[in-house]
Amino acid sequence: MTAKILRKILVPTDFSKLSFAAIDYVTAGFELEESKIYLLHVLDKIPPGKTKKVKKSSEKSSRDDEKDAFRKMNSLASQHLSECGEVEKIIRRGDSYREIVKFAQEEDVDIIVISTHGRTGILHALMGSVAEKVIRYSTVPVLTVKHEKVQMKLMEQEDVDEQLHLRLKV
Numbered sequence: 001m002t003a004k005i006l007r008k009i010l011v012p013t014d015f016s017k018l019s020f021a022a023i024d025y026v027t028a029g030f031e032l033e034e035s036k037i038y039l040l041h042v043l044d045k046i047p048p049g050k051t052k053k054v055k056k057s058s059e060k061s062s063r064d065d066e067k068d069a070f071r072k073m074n075s076l077a078s079q080h081l082s083e084c085g086e087v088e089k090i091i092r093r094g095d096s097y098r099e100i101v102k103f104a105q106e107e108d109v110d111i112i113v114i115s116t117h118g119r120t121g122i123l124h125a126l127m128g129s130v131a132e133k134v135i136r137y138s139t140v141p142v143l144t145v146k147h148e149k150v151q152m153k154l155m156e157q158e159d160v161d162e163q164l165h166l167r168l169k170v
Contacts, residue, residue: 008109010038012100012134015072022115023080025145036086039077040103041069042096066091097133104140112142 011026013019026037043065073089081087092099104112116131135142 006035006110008036008038008107008111010040010100010104010107010109010112012040012042012096012112012114012130013073013076014096014130015041015069015076019115020076020080022113022145023076025143026113027081027084033085035084036088037081037084038088038090038103038107038109039073039081040090040092040100041073042099043069043091043093045094096130097137100130100134101137101139104138109140112138112140114142114144116144116146 009026011022013023023039043062069091070089073091077087077089090103092103100112100114103109112134114131114134116129131142131144135144
């Protein structure tokens with residue numbers, strides 16, 4: 001079997017330090033000479049405005065969010081991906097997992113490399129997991145990467161009990 005060259009790699013980010021693990025994994029673990037990296041950030045949907053004044057304020061805030069996201073994206077790319085070949089920076093709006101899966105299909109990417117935040121128990125159940133949903137709905141392979149801090153923190157029975165409120169804090 002011949003090795004497949006990954007020409008299109010999608011790396012979603014929420015700009016958290018934990019999300020940088022996926023970027024660092026890509027730069028350390030893949031041959032990138034012939035690859036294109038898509039760095040994707042998804043902003044929340046624009047809430048519909050009830051009045052013109054609220055709508056204009058919302059649109060200005062939306063533009064500010066996009067400018068801020070592009071500034072962060074450029075900084076992230078220059079700090080973590082400066083040694084890579086082609087890097088395309090994309091900002092989308094909507095549900096994170098849906099936009100990630102949709103973009104991967106539109107661009108026919110070879111792999112999605114996404115960080116997990118390591119949430120467990122009640123917090124995971126309430127918030128869900130973008131990475132988990134991407135895995136569930138993606139038609140392309142997904143590689144999940146845990147940040148070193150998450151890898152080092154093993155769940156102990158005490159942690160589980162606390163998450164499930166089985167143990168009272170004194």
